[in-house]
Amino acid sequence: MAAHEEQPTVPYPYTEYHADPYAHAAAGAYPPPAPACAHTPEEPPPPHSDAAALASARAEIAALKAEIAALKAAAAGASCSSTALLPPPQFYPPHYNAYPPYPPAQYASPSPWGYAPPTPGAAPPARPPPPTLAINAENKRGPKGANLAVFCIPNSYYDQQVYDLAKPYGNVVFCQVACHRDTGASRGYAFVSYETVEEAERAIAALHNYIVENRALRVEVARADRESKPY
Numbered sequence: 001m002a003a004h005e006e007q008p009t010v011p012y013p014y015t016e017y018h019a020d021p022y023a024h025a026a027a028g029a030y031p032p033p034a035p036a037c038a039h040t041p042e043e044p045p046p047p048h049s050d051a052a053a054l055a056s057a058r059a060e061i062a063a064l065k066a067e068i069a070a071l072k073a074a075a076a077g078a079s080c081s082s083t084a085l086l087p088p089p090q091f092y093p094p095h096y097n098a099y100p101p102y103p104p105a106q107y108a109s110p111s112p113w114g115y116a117p118p119t120p121g122a123a124p125p126a127r128p129p130p131p132t133l134a135i136n137a138e139n140k141r142g143p144k145g146a147n148l149a150v151f152c153i154p155n156s157y158y159d160q161q162v163y164d165l166a167k168p169y170g171n172v173v174f175c176q177v178a179c180h181r182d183t184g185a186s187r188g189y190a191f192v193s194y195e196t197v198e199e200a201e202r203a204i205a206a207l208h209n210y211i212v213e214n215r216a217l218r219v220e221v222a223r224a225d226r227e228s229k230p231y
Contacts, residue, residue: 130159132176133175135172136174136176140193141174141193142195142196142197142200147193147200147222148192148193148194148200149192149222149223150165150166150189150217151218151219152189152215153186153188153190153212154215156213162190162192166203166207168206169194169199170202170203171196172192175193177189203219207219
């Protein structure tokens with residue numbers, strides 16, 4: 001077996017690895033860097049120019065404000081003077097607003113109803129209702145269930161006519177037609193009270209849907225008797 005032979009020692013190339021890193025640039029190995037931008041900063045304006053421009057702008061703004069105030073005052077004075085002289089507006093010609101007057105009373109046409117024609121805007125003439133029945137003087141009512149309400153009666157029917165309808169079915173103790181307070185005209189319904197509930201039931205069976213002057217009567221127990229009150 002051959003003996004181990006020692007290798008010759010080679011010196012470490014320090015200068016090769018630790019040379020100046022910028023030496024290659026000096027030797028021209030890389031292109032030279034680009035020259036810096038040749039930009040020169042602008043010279044600032046003289047300090048007195050800003051103050052002069054500011055003063056000029058302020059003077060111009062003050063002049064404009066004074067001119068606007070003068071124009072507003074002139075416009076306000078002109079509007080006040082013009083509105084005082086303008087007449088009120090007329091949307092229609094004058095003859096459209098002029099209506100012919102009503103004819104005098106002595107030239108009015110005769111009325112077929114026997115009285116003067118009604119004045120425009122006035123209430124209809126009051127018509128006093130016929131005298132009430134003698135049985136209504138005591139304002140008596142029957143027991144609960146014997147007081148009836150009769151609806152859809154003719155306008156020409158009053159206490160006596162309703163009493164004549166209700167009398168054949170029992171002893172009527174109260175009979176009254178509701179009338180308008182101002183005109184006295186019938187309101188189209190009446191109240192009839194019988195002495196017993198049986199008589200009221202017979203009247204309902206006979207008069208409900210009974211035809212009188214082309215009107216079907218509606219007869220039912222009065223609301224006061226149908227509603228239960230806690231007192």
